Amino acid sequence: MVKTYRVAIVGLGRMGSTIDDEGHTTLPYSVASATTASSRLELVAGCDLVAEKRERFTDRWGVKAVYEDMRKMVEAERPDLVAVCTRAAGTDQREAPAADYRVDLHADLTVEIANLGVPMLYVEKAMACSMRRADEIRVAIEANDCALNTGVLRRFDNRYEPLRDVVLGGRIGEVKVAVHYAPSSLLHGHIHSMDTVSWLLGDPGIDQVRGQFDDADYVIEGNHVPFDPRATYQLRFDGGVDAWSLPAAYWEFEILGTKGSIRSFNNGTSSQLRLATEGGGWDEVPLAPVTPTSTVVSCLEDLVDSFEAGRRTRGHVEITHQITQACLAVAESHRQSGRWMEPAEVDPDLYVFHI
Template sequence: MKTYRAAVIGCSRMGAFIDNEVPDYEAIKLPYSHAAGFFAEERTDLVACADLRPEVMEHFGNRYNVPKANQYTDYREMLEKEQPDIVSVATQPEHRAEIVVYAAEHGVKAIYAEKAMAASMDEAAAMVAAVEQNNVAFNLGTNRRWHTGFDKMKEIIDSGEIGKLRTLIIYSNGTLFNSASHHFDLILRLNSDAPASWITGYLPQGDSVFDGNALRADPSGGGTIQFENGVTAHALLTPRGSEWEAICDRGTVTCWNNGWQWHLRKQQDVPGWRNCQVPETFPEFERTSSTANLIKDLVHALDTGEPTRGGVRCAYASTELIFGIIESHLHNGARVELPLTDSKVRLQRNPTARQPRVE
């Protein structure tokens, strides 16, 4: 079978070295970084990388067997010379749209973009247009969409055994671009990517993070999302981190501690207590690497022409929820109808490049 040429743009933590930070964290099965995923996948050959820091690329090359001649400080030159089939864009969101659009318009067949999708809704829309016009397979690095535990959670919801899905809860939504990008994609997945019809939101930091239309920091944000199929989601800001719950007519299914524990409860009549939520056994599942699963999904799309599990429209939908929270805050918590129109806010930070843990 064909082996696809892969390249990584942005060689820092998620691009290449975050695996060094989580070797003993059972919530994450390795490989985790983009580069480690391509390096482990037998159907991909990691041939090149691009970053503004030659010293970081030197470590990248040593780890993933990418020669110095295939390390570029200009991603455009890399795309022209190496002609990769699959490109990872593991930069910060402020730079992502420009790179994704250029890659899609210059022959790349599949793109694995790190989250959050983009720094503005206009940039997200430009990414959608470029990807769709050039028939590019696309997945966003919201890894829980490819997590086998959440696959099982979705199977329970879809089976109807605990009734119709009514409510989804994110217990700790966190910062919108870094954390909520994950959470919003997960609730979209659990709700079969039903469109959202409106959203309300708030930013506890208030207006201090704004400079006109520029968002100078990634703010925490919470709110409520109403979906067209009647499901309501609540994005809370509690200390109960990395936990999610689906509430159905006749039971609940919950993930605790970022996938350590899974709980299924079903309604039953209990003598002396009437109608109760009674614990049931959550089905067994094989714990595998979500990054590996995401890359296999891209490879399958290239092999068959079938759509990926994620896709650029799913990425756009979760991005719209991020900016919906922001727009609601700017309008004093008012309900914002979706699809979102005329949002001019842009994430525009000046972060210092973080040095990855290379060993």
Template sequence: MKYRAAIIGCGKIGSEFSDDPRIKDIYTHSGAYSSCPDTNLIAVCDSDLGKAQKCANRWGVPEVYSDFRTMLEESRPEIISVCTPDATHYQIIQEIMEYNCIRAIFAEKPLALNISEAKELIHRAQEKKIIVSVNYFRRYAPNHRELSLFLQDKTNIGEIQTVSGYYTKGILHNGSHWLDLARFLIGEINLVQGFPVTSIITDDPTVSAYLLFNNGASGFLFGCDEKMFDIFEMDIIGTKGRIRILDSGHTIEKYHVEDDPNYSGYLALAIGLRNSGGLTDSLLHAVEDIVRCLKTGGEPICSGLDGLEALRIGQSIRESALTGKKIVFHNE
């Protein structure tokens, strides 16, 4: 049996990245549903009907809409992706859950723009027994899942001491990807302090932040100017080695400790392995994970609760950047 899937929002992550000749793998929701043997992409929707039609033509989708309510009433999908602008997520997801045909929602991040709205969505989904999966896509990537297991084995790089990194384009929009990955690889965060990069604080500013993890590791996330270039990196320092995540996660370097070749009696870090290409087909793996949950009743690799936590940390960093005060919170 194939699950009936639909998409709201036919922009870049919805479909258009698949037209980029530099992107060789499955990197869109449309591409993922079309490639997964357990799903059938039956309908697409965008407020720009021309964009929706282009998406439908690209993927051979029979039903095209400019209004998602009409699509839900007529097409009756079981799985639906929300790929619309951040500020629309809460309202759209809220309405989607009132349609009895919906069994799973695959949402772009952030889940909502504030904690109370995100909590409301998760509570309603639990009441309706609807699976909510959030597209922090690195969790689904084979290289990052392998890295998570690698870090859990303390014989590899030992206990994590510090983590640092760089991002652009808003602490909620892109910074939350970094925060979610830090939780996935290192553990829960219980203290943050934000620092403004510019004098202008928007609803989703690009700010820097100090982080303290439950396991005692500390970290610093640097916000960078997106007008100059895009960057997403993470550097994890352990007691026995180091991990560098580069090129937005496409490349992972592993370092070990050995005798310093330049100075007798000292130890240094030396690169042991450098892997590239591990983000391949991450969106397909995300859809496969949703199918797994529908079949088995399991929890998604990146659940609505994970989306809520990334939002909570990001909002705390923003608040701290405004007030200049550290924020301590307990994980729920």
């Protein structure tokens, strides 16, 4: 018989419970609906500070075990998997309410839940607002041998798998450049774009980073960015591949090699492979169509499969730490006039507010 795992959700808002109503996709999207859709998972409890959210969650999902306090929920329900679906900085506001506001709720909850001994954790992105807290998360996850994935969902989107296979299978030759297309904020958006580029390239190390806020004159004061800045970046991966973000188009990605390119259009809706011909130039080569599956189901089931097999998750803490560091290094590079830097040069206490 297939073993099922007990899932509890912290934060019963859109990502925890209701985002399916917004029409982004017909596939299960909230953690509650993805859990319900999976034969490996059982939704057992939910937690929110707001009584009305708890009531709506019970009505919608038939789960009576609801709590105001995360620790009480974990101690009473002993879930196998907890999903952290609160806002990152613990407020609904788009900007920090004060110049010294340094709340980092994803980090607080992740460290606390890992230390409570929960074996599997899904954490909404970005997992931390500073490297000080990302370092703490890595320590807690590793010390407790906890399996972690975060909500960078293109990593779990089967429409990107053929692109990755093309790149890693050498079909476009030696990879030279990766491009991400879309205007985007840094911690809310580029955590996704950097993670996807990294995934498509096989998660190499990141050697150097540079970047700039769209407001090139913005001056960071007090090691604190009180909003999530729109930004562009360049990453130099180990082995010499350069990744560029271009602030236009709708979430597209292209990987270019010596013998061709693979491009994803319109937020994963379609893709195009072009390969070098003998006569010169690059011709389009058909790709098999992909029927999309739920990214959140895939992400949660990867946790379970990895836990059972004793292997690293697809979005393990090392890679999440690396991408978080690269994102925050863009802010550090902006502060230092857009210079190239090693990701580890980011000041650990540089805090970037985001939702």
